[in-house]
Amino acid sequence: MQYTSEVVEQAVEALSGFPGIGRRTALRLVMHLLKRPDMEVARLAEALLKLKTDLFVCKICNNVSDGETCQVCSNPAREASLICVVEDYSDQMAIESTGQYRGVYHILSGLISPMDGIGPEDIHVNSLLKRAEDGSVNEVIMALSATVEGDTTMYYLARKLKDYGVKTSCIARGIAVGGEIEYADEITLARSLQQRTPYSV
């Protein structure tokens, strides 16, 4: 598609690089922005710029942060000896929003995936092992996807952490809440049976 304006062309080009956004959708967004008041567009531009200028990565857990360390790591009420390992920021938010977790996090920023050329050295594995080194960590909970990438990353971490005497666990996988057993696939079901939990009344 050829636009009559180079400015529109540039905006569409920039937006169509986002996940899930093709040129058509990008053009719709551009048309929408053109109709909005100047102030609103300026605020959007500013917010986008701040992502790069005012945002830090927590030097402890690699989470996004407004300062050197994030709100979780700098909160004395959180248990620093309990670390939950997640793939990325959105997974961390999902766990945080349960309101059930009182420990701290470690964001890997990816999973081991040879198909994509990602090895352990390309994600934040070493900084996790460093945190475990001094003996202040009791347990590492691994909350990673149940995929080949998630599973192999978990195996790798668990084996490495074993050397530091750190207890490792992974979040339970099984029948979804409200799910019916007959619709569960056999592997999930077999796993749920294997890793059953005591039930007492």
Add this chain to the structure above:
Amino acid sequence: MLLKTLQLFNFKNHADLRLDFKPGINAITGSNGSGKTNVLDAIFFLSNGKSFFNSIDSQLVRMSADFFSIHGWFEEDVDILVQFDTQRKKTIKRNEKAYKRLIDHIGYLQTVFITPYDIALVNEGSEERRRFVDFTLCQTSPSYLQALSQYKKALDARNALLKAAEGRPLDTILLEAYDDKLAGPGQYIADARAEFSKEFFGLLKAVWNHLSGPNDELNWTYETQWSQPQSYRTFLAEAHAQDCQAGRSTRGIHKDDWVFELNGQSLKRMGSQGQIKSAIIAIKLAQFDYFKSKTGKTPVLLLDDIFEKIDKQRSDALIQWVGSGRMPQIFITDTHYERIRSHTEQLGLELSQHHL
């Protein structure tokens, strides 16, 4: 399950084709290039969600079109619709409800496709035989299908890792992580294949004796590198150095093979063309019996150009086997209607012609 109507849009050479089938023998006739085999492949597609011949769907779209669809109406008000669009993905609907995952459709409807290309089962490499066994097992066992898909994903990742290392030794722990993912499904698949091989051999012998008489003895054996009591993980771990050097996974069920022997000698090397053809028909008919015994349903039988490629004695024996009251519906292609008629009239089945 009887197929009553088939409607194709832009599938291979068929822009718009509707065929109304009947119980009994459906003779699909037409000159070479009229697309007879494509009709059978479309029926196969309805049952398996992919072409028998070509796994790249975009290559099945008719020239200058941008989609194809295959719609089949079966007895008991079942209809299956496959749609493929070059822009979007493939969807399969049963009774207007789309499957969330295409693999959930596999196993709903079995087909046995006998084609001249089956010769690859004996003459080509082990991949052909693994594909045949995997296909047969996947049709009847969702657990096998799942194990196979898990195994393939983990194997692809492990191979990518080994390839990227370019012969350098790798972190053992990293390789172990993949061994861990492969061990469960690998062991499951090996056990399932061993059990299948035994059961299938029993069926194969019965068909073979019918086709060839008791003088020739056909044998098929399952060959695999791993065996109990060694654990599958140790079996994989032993090959780490070798794998790093080769840049791929050198051990595992992805190397399995089945060996055909006739009277104690390799069928591929020592068998006559006629004996090899008989063996292939026997394998396919045993597959038919296997499906039937496992699902309790009669598979759809597709016979592609068999009278042209197989001599009269064998095709008669084949027709007798399939016609002995067990086939409610058969699809046969041939350039000559008369040839189908003369071969099948002894069966006393209803015969209908569909000329392309």
